[in-house]
Amino acid sequence: MNIQDFTGATLQHHHNESYDPSPDYAAELSSVLDKKACDAAYNTIVEWEGYAPSPLVSLSGLANKIGVGEILYKHEGERFGLGSFKALGGAYSVLKLLIQEVSKTTGQQISADDVISGKYTDIIRGITVITATDGNHGRSVAWGAQKFGCNCFIYMHAGVSSGRAKAVEAYGATVVWVDGNYDQSVHDAAQAAAQNQWFVVSDTSYEGYTELPKNVMAGYTVMTTEIIQQLPDGTPPTHVFVQGGVGGLAGAVCAHLWLQLGSERPRFVIVEPDRADCLFQSGLRGEMTDVSIQEETIMAGLSCGEVSSLAWPILLRGTNDFMTIEDDLIAPTMKLLAKGVDGDQRLVAGESAVAGLSGVIAATMNSDLATKLGLDGSSTILIIGTEGATDPAIYEDIVGMSPADVVA
């Protein structure tokens, strides 16, 4: 695999005129995510068994090859043994829901420790959570439900691989297959919850449903708290390229970097598959815009046509650039990471993990776009490598090596 193979990729780019240059995080966004919520998520999640910060890996060989200063890759492939950053969001939201419900039932304000210690097992056993997923979020919710002792249903559409469904079932959840795409599975899960008095623990938000997804986004910010602690010499990156599905991840990263870094926050670029470009289209129009997915993208975790209504106000003000890429950049990027460029650490990165990095590499091969994005030898680019081989069979098929061989 050769870097030159990224030359001539079809990319779309939109510079966001609604970007808010103020160093101060906009006050009206605090109702979605604020410092207190980010700190609370961090302080809770670091106490969970098996917690370890995910590494921030320098890809200086690759950076050198594409003519940028540095690439810092936040490698989420091992997070809590679940294989993606989503471990931080869904499970945390399940915990917050259980705290709330047990507090209501007992009439006392209970704590996370009370839930984890098993003190309220009898009440929790009667609670059922449900969500739609394209794999990773459902795995997190199922893991959280098992960990904290409630019941769990996970709705999946036919585009989700059986490997990803089995991984969810391994945590004791019941998988329900839905006709249609991801967006349909979100609607069906909401309907089933309403009929059965179950609790939707979604990673996306929509009219009338916003509270629990805020906790999901707060959970994601454990990554940005760690990143600030891990930055070499404490120097902020100049750019961050984040992949977008519904925008929850991008919203959380954008808000928390803004809160933590103010005027030093990096240029914020969202990269999406062109087959599921709801954030790009929303950026173009300056308002939330849904798209109808005609063909599933290889980036399964990003195959979303409806924007999270919570994330959108953050992204409208905090995003500098929206980009789309085509599916055929994904395999080359996964292979580059698996082999390691010029001595870089070899990394197992799944299909949805590499979208941001694919966008960076392809943009540097297009001098117009590189100029528009301000990418040059002085750029330090932060990448959120959101998943490892969450379906090992698909990974091996694409990369030609098993995840174990890559790291051996």
Ligand SMILES: Cc1ncc(COP(=O)(O)O)c(C=O)c1O
């Ligand atoms: C691996 C991976 N990366 C990125 C995303 C995008 O997150 P969001 O849908 O919050 O934009 C997802 C979503 O499922 C994912 O699984």
